[in-house]
Amino acid sequence: MVVSRREKWVGNALLVLLMAVTILPFFTLLITALHPSGTYPSGLEIPETLHWENFAAAFQSAHMEKLLWSSVLIVIGVVPVALLISTLAGFALGHLRPPGHRWIFLAFLLGLTLPFQGVIVPLYFQMRDFGLLNTRWAIILPLIGLYMPFAVMWMRAHFVNMPQDLSEAARMDGASTWALFSKIHLPLSMPALSSLAILLFLWTWNQFLLAVVLVDDSTKRTMAGALGAFQGQYGTDIPLLCAGSLLILTPTLIVFLVFQRQFVSALLQGAVKG
Template sequence: MVVTLLPFVTLFVTALHPSGTYPSGLSWPSSPQWGNFGRAFTAANMGQLLWSSVLIVAGVVPISLLLGTMAGFAFGHLRMPGHRIVYLVVVLGLTLPFEGVITPLYYQVRDFGLLNTRWAIILPLIGLFMPFSVLWMRAHFVGMPGDLSEAAQVDGANTWQLFVRIHVPLARPAVSSLAILLFLWTWNQFLLAIVLVDDPAKRTMAGALGAFQGQWGTDIPLLCAGSLLILTPTLVVFLIFQRRFVAALLQGSVKG
């Protein structure tokens, strides 16, 4: 726990030093400069970046959840013909690192005319997140008892009603935890944001940190203050929803 918290404490203490100084070690300043956070918020145009990140998250997370949940249900519960082969192909997508596809992805996005738009981040992220989303949701649906579906089908439920009314409500812990992960990964997306979008105002907050660092890289306290401001939303979301996240991780570990 100490090892995990020490970098955050170091950032916080350094951000309180006078602007333009070079703090050495972990030392509390004699006169804490709380105004550095306000200066960093204004200098990095955090309000606009926050709105841009919200738009990107709103485009990525709901679509990824919908497609991942539907595909996971098909692979894990319906088990259509050939599902093992198709599922293997989907899982192979987990072996593709962002760094390995960024070059062909750049040319593809350019040919679509989406460079320097938020769609250049939203659409690739949906595709890149899909293998993990399918894997995560399949792990839930594959453990669901078939008796539930059989009872619902006896009552006249079709496949869509079976999915929406029976299995999706039971999958809320898995869906909510996947939503948290997708939110964190999208909010902290750095590589695609700086490669596919030139305008810092259209990037994620983490992607805009590169432009902020280039402008204020010599002002260490201000840079640390800006980094903490960018980290804050992800920490708040995780702390609020940590119970659901842990519940989904433990789901299926105890039976009976």
């Protein structure tokens, strides 16, 4: 397919425009965070003196080290378990296809339409009855369940596209179902698993609603969930609030930049197979 010079120019211009729209909010936060603490910056005016100490003040005042540790614990509790369950379920639905797998698939498909906001009230009372309110388990357990529809659908789509010849050859060599999964299908599913792990990490790290509603102690929330308490404490100090917001966004940005190639390659692989 031959692309004309005009089409190529228009495409590049649209990409540059989209990149500018994406970067502008982060640039605005950075410029605002560099103003003197306690001031009210207007627009994108760059201050005469850049106050980088606002980041250190925000880190110390909000106890970012505790928030960082809490977010790490929540991610460790959610991501590995969600990956394990969704991989096993995706292999069963996409490759083994037990009786009733179409109805199970439909149930997970309907689960994709369930918003977090629609279950937050029942979740609150359920966590209260279990005695888990104001603990990290009140965030970890619901997130594992709420991520299952998407995670299972993601892994099922991968296993459905796996060649049947591999499984038939392994069966002829006497491979059991577990050996078929662990030695053949699982190694070949690393791109799909890695991209799913990145998505689950980003969603868990940035989880705000469940952390705010189910946990009162800000040091037991995710970093994004603690932003609510941080905003209430420093709502009138705009530069300090912007500095804290950038500190919270930094880990997710680093993870995405480091693993963006794996994520994009998994998406392209799925597009080619589909």
